[in-house]
Amino acid sequence: MPPRRVVTGRSSEPRRRFAEELRLLRTQKGDSLRKLGEVLGWDASLFGKMESGKTLGSPEVVEALGQHYGAGRWLLTLWELAVGDPTQFKEQYRRYMTLEAEAVSLWQYSVSAPPGLLQTSGYAREALMAGGSKGQELNQQVEARVGRRELLEGEEAPPFRVILSEAVLRTSLRDAYEWRAQLEHLAEAAECPNITLHVLPFRAGPHGLMSTDTMFLRLLNGSTVAYTETDVRGELIEEPSRVERLQRTYDAVRDLALPPAESRKFIMQMLEEVPCDPSI
Incomplete structure (x- = not known):
């Protein structure tokens, strides 16, 4: 050679x-x-x-x-x-976003923050600011993230199953008003016919996705791709055998989570802990 x-x-x-x-x-x-x-x-x-x-x-x-x-x-x-490669995180995420718009069904597990598809503008703004975004760039990113919610709206909206770690519901925003709005939005989303929402309580114990946000997209051609993300790395996974192994892990986590009805009750209980008047 x-x-x-x-x-x-x-x-x-x-x-x-x-x-x-x-x-x-x-x-x-x-x-x-x-x-x-x-x-x-x-x-x-x-x-x-x-x-x-x-x-x-x-x-x-x-x-x-x-x-x-x-x-x-x-x-x-x-x-x-x-x-x-630090540039790869953005490249793979952009490709994932393109595929997301074409997906016929979606699954997600969220470690510490609501999925972008279910974030309010207030939540998105504070989260993006924490990541260093500011000025016009911040406004554009908030608009883009909130705009993704349109994917789940309308009669032709794809089914979306999401598992939220309890940490998502315990990591509140600094602004109590915006945090309450985010929890209310999650509770409303849980009632949408195309959205199935689970809460994974802390008492479920260790599992295979403890530190990794994981998303799956089923595409028009029948294939499924996955995207995994940590604070420092994102990876688009298209190899069928790897996607299948990851799906089995996701299914095991789903089996540990609360059923949809109990999950919504859990969110409502969290809402009761947030004052209606943010000045209180």
Whole structure:
């Protein structure tokens, strides 16, 4: 195999570099995508998406590719840089947002904040300000986030199932008036025919999604994609086997959550703890 270019933490555009190197390695070995799929045991479309930059694949896939191409640790190092690319969070989130608008059904688990689709303008503003947004940029982001709520409105609105950790309902806003408005909005959303809302109480104990916001989108072509997000990283997951494993974890969490009727009662109880007059 010809010598590779040096891989360092300063490599520019790691995701694009990773995709380019995958195409180069396959071309040099003379493999077709179909042959690669047959040899390694994954669907050929996965390798096509990796080479086009649509997905990064899993470490298991990258390790198998490294062994197949004789690239050893070098390819996995480049993959790790691509995963950690700070620009990738925004790129994958933008793609997720595009897919969200086309989804025929949605599922979500929220760790500490209401999902964007159910946030009031007051909540969105305070949350975005905490993240450093200000001025005109802040106004634009609030407008964009609140505008997403239109997806769940109307007769053709897709079904949306959301699980809220109790932490979502315990992490109040500084503005008591806006916090009350957010809780009221969640209670109203729980009554919408296309929205199924669960609360996961603290007493449910440890589970597989304790620190990760997780979203699933079922698309028109019947496929399902997932998006996971922490404070420092977001990842769009399209590989069917990974999505399926994540869905099983989500289902296990849902089984621990309160039924919809009890969940709404839980929210109403939280509302009783918030004064009607914010000056009190």
